[in-house]
Amino acid sequence: MHEFLAQLINGISLGSIYALIALGYTMVYGIIGLINFAHGDVYTLGSFFSLAILGLLGATGELHGPALVIDAGLALFGAALLCGIAGVLIERLAYRRLRNAPRLAPLITAIGVSFILENAMQVWKGPSPVPFPAILPNPAVTVAGVAISLQQFVVVGLAIATMLALQLFVHGTRVGRAMRATAQDRDAAQLMGIDINKTIAITFLIGSALAGVAGFVSGVYYQSTWFFNGFGAGLKAFTAAVLGGIGNLAGAMLGGFLIGIVESFATWLLGGQWSNVAVFAILILALVFRPSGLLGETLPEKV
Amino acid sequence: MIYIYFLAAIAVVVVAERVPSVGAKRALYAALGAALLLAPLVDRNDSDYNVLADAGVFVLLALGLNIVVGFAGLLDLGYAAFFAIGAYTYGMLASPQFGIHLPFWVLLFVAAALAALFGIILGAPTLRLHGDYLAIVTLGFGEIVPQIFQNLTAYTGGPNGISALDFPSFFGHSFGQRALPYYYVTLALIALGLALARNLRESRLGRAWMAIREDELAARHMGINTTLVKLSAFALGASFSGLGGVVFAAKLSLVSPDLFQFQVSVLIVSMLVLGGMGNIPGVVVGSLVLTLVNSVVLPQANALASAVGLHVDFSSYHFFIYGAILVGIMLFKPEGLLPSVQRREELRHATAPQDVRA
Amino acid sequence: MPLLELDAVTKTFGTLVAANGVSLRIDSGAIVAMIGPNGAGKSTIFNAITGIYAPTAGRIVFDGKRIDREPTYRIAAAGIARTFQNIRLFSFMSALDNVMVGEHARLRARLWDSLLHTPAQRAEERETRERARELLAFVGLERLSERYARNLPYGSQRHLEIARALASSPKLLLLDEPAAGMNPREKHDLVALIRAIRDRGVTVLLIEHDMGLVMELAERITVLDHGERIAEGTPAEVRRDPHVIEAYLGAPAP
Numbered sequence: 045m046h047e048f049l050a051q052l053i054n055g056i057s058l059g060s061i062y063a064l065i066a067l068g069y070t071m072v073y074g075i076i077g078l079i080n081f082a083h084g085d086v087y088t089l090g091s092f093f094s095l096a097i098l099g100l101l102g103a104t105g106e107l108h109g110p111a112l113v114i115d116a117g118l119a120l121f122g123a124a125l126l127c128g129i130a131g132v133l134i135e136r137l138a139y140r141r142l143r144n145a146p147r148l149a150p151l152i153t154a155i156g157v158s159f160i161l162e163n164a165m166q167v168w169k170g171p172s173p174v175p176f177p178a179i180l181p182n183p184a185v186t187v188a189g190v191a192i193s194l195q196q197f198v199v200v201g202l203a204i205a206t207m208l209a210l211q212l213f214v215h216g217t218r219v220g221r222a223m224r225a226t227a228q229d230r231d232a233a234q235l236m237g238i239d240i241n242k243t244i245a246i247t248f249l250i251g252s253a254l255a256g257v258a259g260f261v262s263g264v265y266y267q268s269t270w271f272f273n274g275f276g277a278g279l280k281a282f283t284a285a286v287l288g289g290i291g292n293l294a295g296a297m298l299g300g301f302l303i304g305i306v307e308s309f310a311t312w313l314l315g316g317q318w319s320n321v322a323v324f325a326i327l328i329l330a331l332v333f334r335p336s337g338l339l340g341e342t343l344p345e346k347v
Numbered sequence: 348m349i350y351i352y353f354l355a356a357i358a359v360v361v362v363a364e365r366v367p368s369v370g371a372k373r374a375l376y377a378a379l380g381a382a383l384l385l386a387p388l389v390d391r392n393d394s395d396y397n398v399l400a401d402a403g404v405f406v407l408l409a410l411g412l413n414i415v416v417g418f419a420g421l422l423d424l425g426y427a428a429f430f431a432i433g434a435y436t437y438g439m440l441a442s443p444q445f446g447i448h449l450p451f452w453v454l455l456f457v458a459a460a461l462a463a464l465f466g467i468i469l470g471a472p473t474l475r476l477h478g479d480y481l482a483i484v485t486l487g488f489g490e491i492v493p494q495i496f497q498n499l500t501a502y503t504g505g506p507n508g509i510s511a512l513d514f515p516s517f518f519g520h521s522f523g524q525r526a527l528p529y530y531y532v533t534l535a536l537i538a539l540g541l542a543l544a545r546n547l548r549e550s551r552l553g554r555a556w557m558a559i560r561e562d563e564l565a566a567r568h569m570g571i572n573t574t575l576v577k578l579s580a581f582a583l584g585a586s587f588s589g590l591g592g593v594v595f596a597a598k599l600s601l602v603s604p605d606l607f608q609f610q611v612s613v614l615i616v617s618m619l620v621l622g623g624m625g626n627i628p629g630v631v632v633g634s635l636v637l638t639l640v641n642s643v644v645l646p647q648a649n650a651l652a653s654a655v656g657l658h659v660d661f662s663s664y665h666f667f668i669y670g671a672i673l674v675g676i677m678l679f680k681p682e683g684l685l686p687s688v689q690r691r692e693e694l695r696h697a698t699a700p701q702d703v704r705a
Numbered sequence: 706m707p708l709l710e711l712d713a714v715t716k717t718f719g720t721l722v723a724a725n726g727v728s729l730r731i732d733s734g735a736i737v738a739m740i741g742p743n744g745a746g747k748s749t750i751f752n753a754i755t756g757i758y759a760p761t762a763g764r765i766v767f768d769g770k771r772i773d774r775e776p777t778y779r780i781a782a783a784g785i786a787r788t789f790q791n792i793r794l795f796s797f798m799s800a801l802d803n804v805m806v807g808e809h810a811r812l813r814a815r816l817w818d819s820l821l822h823t824p825a826q827r828a829e830e831r832e833t834r835e836r837a838r839e840l841l842a843f844v845g846l847e848r849l850s851e852r853y854a855r856n857l858p859y860g861s862q863r864h865l866e867i868a869r870a871l872a873s874s875p876k877l878l879l880l881d882e883p884a885a886g887m888n889p890r891e892k893h894d895l896v897a898l899i900r901a902i903r904d905r906g907v908t909v910l911l912i913e914h915d916m917g918l919v920m921e922l923a924e925r926i927t928v929l930d931h932g933e934r935i936a937e938g939t940p941a942e943v944r945r946d947p948h949v950i951e952a953y954l955g956a957p958a959p
């Protein structure tokens with residue numbers, strides 16, 4: 045039972061990272077129908093940027109008091125901002141021209157962008173995993189006999205706060221409404237005077253910034269990062285987005301937590317070497333049997 | 348020296364595809380074939396054939412994937428899985444692993460059949476999916492298959508794989524450590540692959556694939572059983588990869604799961620994209636260019652760099668090259684470097700003013 | 706026995722009832738039209754016939770066999786061909802190849818033949834190509850046979866779709882707004898073409914908005930509105946029908 049709860053908490057922590065990444069996938073797919081294959085690498089980029097910023101600040105170990113708040117805050121916001129800019133650049137340089145191309149062209153391009161980013165990060169920090177400073181103090185709280193670390197609190201807390209902010213933004217602001225309108229019907233939105241290019245750019249900005257937050261969070265959580273992390277994490281987050289019904293923000297978060305929990309339990313029950321098999325099996329099952337999400341419904345193509 | 352092979356082959360294909368006369372085209376290809384067959388009389392450097400045999404395996408893989416992606420329009424991002432299945436077929440049935448030592452030639456057939464079978468098994472779930480979702484599902488399979496080979500340690504040797512595979516032999520003559528016999532094997536398989544791929548393209552089945560690629564729903568209205576037709580694309584495409592896997596494993600005398608990662612699938616997709624998806628000569632050129640870069644240019648660049656005291660590892664730029672090809676071609680030349688003459692013509696026409704009532 | 710019979714066919718999408726208990730009989734050798742305002746459910750009926758939409762209720766019988774649970778490719782092979790309201794050609798294939806794909810169901814080549822180009826396969830290919838050329842000539846496209854479908858002018862694309870549909874030697878041809886976007890001269894040629902198709906022994910069911918064309922061509926007309934059949938009869942009967950006049954009052958035919 046303790047082990048069960050511990051794994052559940054593990055899964056939720058893991059899942060909150062996937063959920064943050066999944067939001068970017070679902071927003072971009074919702075608005076331009078593209079599986080932004082490079083999104084996972086933007087997430088890794090987030091870890092690398094946080095790492096670089098912490099390095100600049102000289103934060104190599106546990107931080108306390110104001111230093112903790114300032115350094116961690118700078119790393120977090122810096123990573124989010126830089127990733128957001130990276131996302132906008134990627135959209136502008138690689139995807140925009142292909143907006144009306146056959147559907148596979150942008151996907152192939154996105155895979156290309158992913159490889160370029162991975163290679164850049166590999167050159168930047170080398171081919172092996174890189175340690176990430178353990179900036180958080182590590183007192184664990186014991187709840188019902190299960191130890192929960194401060195990292196886990198911070199990870200889940202930050203993720204939930206970010207998601208709430210996103211919901212408020214999408215539903216409460218003009219830009220958010222423009223995003224939703226564009227996702228629903230691009231032509232109609234354009235007729236109503238919405239600047240499509242700007243709206244899509246903002247979508248990439250926000251989605252990529254969220255990946256940046258996830259990158260920071262995962263660095264803090266795992267205390268390590270690797271240029272190739274984004275490949276697996278990206279696929280899992282994409283699975284989460286599909287499970288939640290692509291285009292659906294709340295669904296993506298839910299899917300993220302679900303995938304995190306599945307991975308954590310698969311690791312526990314089947315062993316680490318099978319956890320990826322389990323998650324990819326879910327990816328396949330979800331895409332094959334519930335392509336419109338756990339709750340969605342499919343209508344036949346209009347002819 | 349090794350450059351001559353690649354550049355000559357590429358040049359011949361490019362020229363042959365652009366000469367208007369069918370006779371001249373045939374003559375050029377015949378000359379290329381003869382030159383490749385007779386080259387060992389002149390060039391006795393076995394390491395050249397080592398590189399060329401590897402290149403040949405990739406040409407074969409690209410020809411196979413072209414059936415799935417280029418003809419039928421099914422973006423398969425897990426093609427390396429079938430390569431792995433072919434390689435492990437040889438690894439498990441021609442090695443001390445189980446003490447089974449089936450002949451190489453028999454295993455070519457077995458692996459082609461097994462890969463085709465798995466093509467069907469892994470293709471079946473994707474039948475209802477379109478475009479990008481299909482791509483991601485095949486990617487998922489591509490990740491699962493090597494992971495399973497890695498996990499089933501008792502049968503597959505786990506992460507270390509299986510080594511000391513049998514040397515193939517030909518009428519009692521063992522291939523031994525030499526690469527030359529593999530060079531001839533890949534030449535033969537490529538000739539076979541080219542003939543089959545060309546036949547398929549000019550056939551009822553090939554037209555059905557292309558119809559599905561263009562508009563699956565309309566294809567069904569032509570009486571095309573899209574289930575069967577797509578599965579046949581997966582099966583035939585995979586069988587090429589199975590053949591390639593056997594040759595690759597035998598030549599390396601080793602199989603291990605890390606040889607069949609996602610990067611390999613993307614490498615082969617890059618070959619198609621570079622040359623021009625769907626166009627057989629283009630695909631051959633694409634795979635030759637990329638293997639040339641990978642196994643000749645980059646290592647030599649490394650050597651050169653260290654000779655002048657630079658410490659740049661150019662071989663760590665593989666990803667960058669594949670990525671740049673995918674992005675660059677898709678953005679600036681989506682039909683690839685060597686599209687068919689007809690496609691080039693028609694793309695030119697497309698810019699002419701058109702009647703756009705709708 | 707009618708060639709095609711729809712018996713109370715209903716199709717719903719979620720809560721939307723696109724076709725509501727539509728019945729229809731088409732005799733062999735006829736030219737029949739289906740008319741009605743946009744969104745009336747006409748294309749939905751076509752899609753139900755060709756197996757794209759499984760009817761929510763009702764039966765469809767073609768040539769004595771029930772087809773409403775059959776997959777599209779079998780329905781096509783059984784002898785129903787169609788064109789689409791929004792042209793759906795194989796864009797990056799030549800006009801000739803488009804028509805050759807249309808012959809798919811008639812051909813006998815198996816996997817083996819396709820792989821090895823057996824003598825039988827080669828003979829069949831020659832014959833297929835020959836027939837495709839004839840069909841292109843029949844619709845007046847013989848000079849454009851090597852062009853990619855996407856590069857043909859709009860009117861030619863409509864004709865190519867018809868040639869492709871005829872390639873399977875169908876018993877029944879469904880035309881979804883074949884005259885859309887055509888000028889009067891092209892419409893005139895289209896009327897002649899459809900008559901010629903019928904004279905080849907093909908039964909024709911067409912959806913069309915151009916009343917002049919419909920009245921001139923159709924022997925019987927079915928009128929749909931809001932998914933329901935509101936009238937059926939000869940052009941003269943339909944023209945007088947008060948329901949039809951009412952349905953079209955707000956939206957006179959373009």
Ligand SMILES: Nc1ncnc2c1ncn2[C@@H]1O[C@H](COP(=O)(O)OP(=O)(O)O)[C@@H](O)[C@H]1O
Binds near residue numbers: 345718741749
């Ligand atoms: N695949 C579909 N999904 C949802 N609604 C559909 C679909 N196909 C048709 N409809 C709806 O059914 C109604 C009838 O459409 P249709 O048959 O295309 O009309 P028309 O008579 O103009 O051909 C319309 O309201 C249309 O929006």
Ligand SMILES: [Mg+2]
Binds near residue numbers: 790
């Ligand atoms: Mg319609």
